[in-house]
Amino acid sequence: MRQLTVQLEERSYPILIGSGLLAEAPQFFEQYGLTKKSPLLIITDENVAPKYLAGLEQTLRAADYTVVSAVVPSGETSKSLSVYQDMMTVAIEGKLDRSSAIIALGGGVVGDLAGFVAATYMRGIKFVQVPTTILAHDSSVGGKVAVNHPLAKNMIGAFHQPELVLYDVDTLQSLPPRDVSAGLSEMLKHGLIRDEAFAHWCEEHAEELLGLDPEALGYGLERGCGIKAEIVSRDERENGERALLNLGHTIGHAIEAIAGYGEFLHGEAISIGMAGSALLGEKLGAPAGLYDDTVRMLRSLRLPVTMPKHLDTDALMDAMMHDKKFREGHMVFIIPDRIGAARIVKDVPVSAVRDVIELLKEGAE
Numbered sequence: 001m002r003q004l005t006v007q008l009e010e011r012s013y014p015i016l017i018g019s020g021l022l023a024e025a026p027q028f029f030e031q032y033g034l035t036k037k038s039p040l041l042i043i044t045d046e047n048v049a050p051k052y053l054a055g056l057e058q059t060l061r062a063a064d065y066t067v068v069s070a071v072v073p074s075g076e077t078s079k080s081l082s083v084y085q086d087m088m089t090v091a092i093e094g095k096l097d098r099s100s101a102i103i104a105l106g107g108g109v110v111g112d113l114a115g116f117v118a119a120t121y122m123r124g125i126k127f128v129q130v131p132t133t134i135l136a137h138d139s140s141v142g143g144k145v146a147v148n149h150p151l152a153k154n155m156i157g158a159f160h161q162p163e164l165v166l167y168d169v170d171t172l173q174s175l176p177p178r179d180v181s182a183g184l185s186e187m188l189k190h191g192l193i194r195d196e197a198f199a200h201w202c203e204e205h206a207e208e209l210l211g212l213d214p215e216a217l218g219y220g221l222e223r224g225c226g227i228k229a230e231i232v233s234r235d236e237r238e239n240g241e242r243a244l245l246n247l248g249h250t251i252g253h254a255i256e257a258i259a260g261y262g263e264f265l266h267g268e269a270i271s272i273g274m275a276g277s278a279l280l281g282e283k284l285g286a287p288a289g290l291y292d293d294t295v296r297m298l299r300s301l302r303l304p305v306t307m308p309k310h311l312d313t314d315a316l317m318d319a320m321m322h323d324k325k326f327r328e329g330h331m332v333f334i335i336p337d338r339i340g341a342a343r344i345v346k347d348v349p350v351s352a353v354r355d356v357i358e359l360l361k362e363g364a365e
């Protein structure tokens with residue numbers, strides 16, 4: 001088992017990554033403070049439930065935990081206020097109390113939704129992240145929890161750290177190829193912002209990663225989580241450095257909202273956004289070649305680097321104004337200087353962003 005720690009003083013917690021960990025959930029839950037005297041609520045989705053829910057429920061009940069479960073539709077549309085309200089109803093009817101915990105069994109959608117329920121139920125109860133996607137190496141760490149507003153991504157949310165991240169990598173073997181690639185997008189992002197060697201490693205090991213080779217996946221998840229944990233430990237609430245984790249997200253979130261949630265997977269939209277950030281980087285003085293290198297790396301992971309022409313530039317520009325980094329009238333972007341290093345740039349010219357959006361359209365020169 002690989003173990004990392006998110007260092008946040010009294011809110012510190014471990015990230016446990018390994019094979020067979022779901023079967024050991026009761027021991028870990030007990031070790032990290034989940035009481036057996038109050039019910040647990042497992043929130044999962046329709047794709048994950050048939051594969052992993054019954055097993056987890058049985059293991060927990062055999063260890064004397066009381067378990068209530070809720071299954072939401074799979075996909076981005078479940079990060080909504082209406083599904084959030086349904087989860088609140090299940091929690092109230094299931095008699096969760098202030099000592100209860102919520103278990104997020106699934107990918108980033110379930111993690112963000114369940115985490116937001118935990119952050120707000122009775123003004124906040126414990127929760128545990130049990131990620132089942134590659135992408136969730138990012139979403140399960142750091143405590144950003146949220147649902148979407150139709151106009152903008154992750155608009156209704158909180159910072160609420162889990163007690164534990166229990167990452168059973170065996171679950172990843174059942175992921176569809178499109179979700180494998182989407183998850184690798186955020187893995188590469190961690191290399192692009194902080195670790196040049198890791199970014200190259202992702203490209204060099206693309207075929208093993210896409211083929212779900214356990215050794216490659218284990219290392220990639222450990223390094224990706226490690227970079228995220230280091231940054232979050234220094235800047236939990238995104239007052240500075242944490243914004244680097246948003247590379248590609250200003251454009252990516254706008255694509256997700258304007259195309260309609262679920263049309264593009266999050267990792268796919270972020271991939272297009274990272275290609276756009278590299279273009280912006282070159283416009284703002286980064287060495288030529290940065291865009292080509294970035295695009296080559298993204299393509300090696302079978303990720304898209306262009307968007308359909310029909311996505312309206314004005315609508316995308318409007319959506320970008322809702323970015324959480326937009327403050328005091330300034331458009332703020334994460335701009336790569338080179339592979340492995342990026343910086344926060346305040347007041348990026350709107351005209352440069354508009355040019356980049358046009359260049360990202362399919363068929364543009």
Ligand SMILES: NC(=O)c1ccc[n+]([C@@H]2O[C@H](COP(=O)([O-])OP(=O)(O)OC[C@H]3O[C@@H](n4cnc5c(N)ncnc54)[C@H](O)[C@@H]3O)[C@@H](O)[C@H]2O)c1
Nearest residue numbers: 047074075107108109132133135138139144171174175266
């Ligand atoms: N909080 C954060 O810091 C953070 C970071 C990155 C992304 N996110 C959010 O995460 C979400 C994307 O996460 P995601 O890509 O994991 O999406 P997801 O949760 O929708 O999972 C992707 C798909 O895989 C299915 N699935 C999950 N586990 C499976 C398994 N083991 N086997 C087979 N199918 C499985 C799901 O049902 C879904 O259809 C977005 O909403 C994004 O905004 C949050």
Ligand SMILES: O=C(O)C(=O)C[C@@H](O)[C@H](O)[C@H](O)COP(=O)(O)O
Nearest residue numbers: 138142144153154242245246249324
């Ligand atoms: O943890 C962070 O900080 C990130 O930015 C990670 C991103 O991958 C993630 O998509 C996050 O949810 C985006 O946050 P937001 O504040 O832009 O909504």
Ligand SMILES: [Zn+2]
Nearest residue numbers: 186249266270
């Ligand atoms: Zn993301």
